[in-house]
Amino acid sequence: DTGVSQNPRHKITKRGQNVTFRCDPISEHNRLYWYRQTLGQGPEFLTYFQNEAQLEKSRLLSDRFSAERPKGSFSTLEIQRTEQGDSAMYLCASSLAAATNEKLFFGSGTQLSVL
Amino acid sequence: DAKTTQPTSMDCAEGRAANLPCNHSTISGNEYVYWYRQIHSQGPQYIIHGLKNNETNEMASLIITEDRKSSTLILPHATLRDTAVYYCIVGGYQKVTFGIGTKLQVIP
Numbered sequence: 267d268t269g270v271s272q273n274p275r276h277k278i279t280k281r282g283q284n285v286t287f288r289c290d291p292i293s294e295h296n297r298l299y300w301y302r303q304t305l306g307q308g309p310e311f312l313t314y315f316q317n318e319a320q321l322e323k324s325r326l327l328s329d330r331f332s333a334e335r336p337k338g339s340f341s342t343l344e345i346q347r348t349e350q351g352d353s354a355m356y357l358c359a360s361s362l363a364a365a366t367n368e369k370l371f372f373g374s375g376t377q378l379s380v381l
Numbered sequence: 382d383a384k385t386t387q388p389t390s391m392d393c394a395e396g397r398a399a400n401l402p403c404n405h406s407t408i409s410g411n412e413y414v415y416w417y418r419q420i421h422s423q424g425p426q427y428i429i430h431g432l433k434n435n436e437t438n439e440m441a442s443l444i445i446t447e448d449r450k451s452s453t454l455i456l457p458h459a460t461l462r463d464t465a466v467y468y469c470i471v472g473g474y475q476k477v478t479f480g481i482g483t484k485l486q487v488i489p
Contacts, residue, residue, distance in 0.1 A: 308481050308482055374423055
């Protein structure tokens with residue numbers, strides 16, 4: 267169990283540029299979540315996958331955001347035409363969903379700064 | 382998911398027990414109580430969860446009231462490394478929704 271891995275750890279970009287983040291979940295986990303966190307706030311849910319299917323997207327996720335999990339393993343989160351308000355920590359989590367409860371295992375996050 | 386209410390911040394002396402309360406009066410019968418913590422600049426870390434009975438693991442104990450409307454996370458001997466934001470969450474299945482949590486400061 268190598269844990270949830272996120273790359274890059276830090277990303278600095280200029281407004282208007284596109285960025286892509288990658289998440290590698292724990293290998294046997296079938297669920298993968300993306301969260302966004304700003305300073306002083308708890309993580310905000312963005313979207314989640316069960317295997318390769320994207321099951322839910324938050325209203326926070328504008329059309330500029332897209333997430334994929336093509337083979338049910340790693341996932342990418344792309345932000346197009348970045349804005350300064352996109353500056354945040356982007357967290358990925360994975361879980362082995364059970365029938366009634368689940369524990370999430372988080373990566374260390376990708377800190378995005380939009381200049 | 383049911384909402385939770387936690388104090389914004391708490392202090393605890395090193396070596397003493399830290400008792401972190403959480404109110405979840407609208408919890409439904411099949412929803413679990415989960416606790417996570419987040420140390421600065423890291424992702425949240427799962428601590429413990431329970432449904433009705435009290436639970437204990439190597440990190441903490443979870444005490445859930447009989448009516449399930451509140452719970453307490455207990456760190457039996459707090460250390461400086463326990464300084465973190467602690468999140469109480471109720472839910473069962475699918476997405477986990479975080480609040481602001483309790484910022485616990487362990488004081489030497």
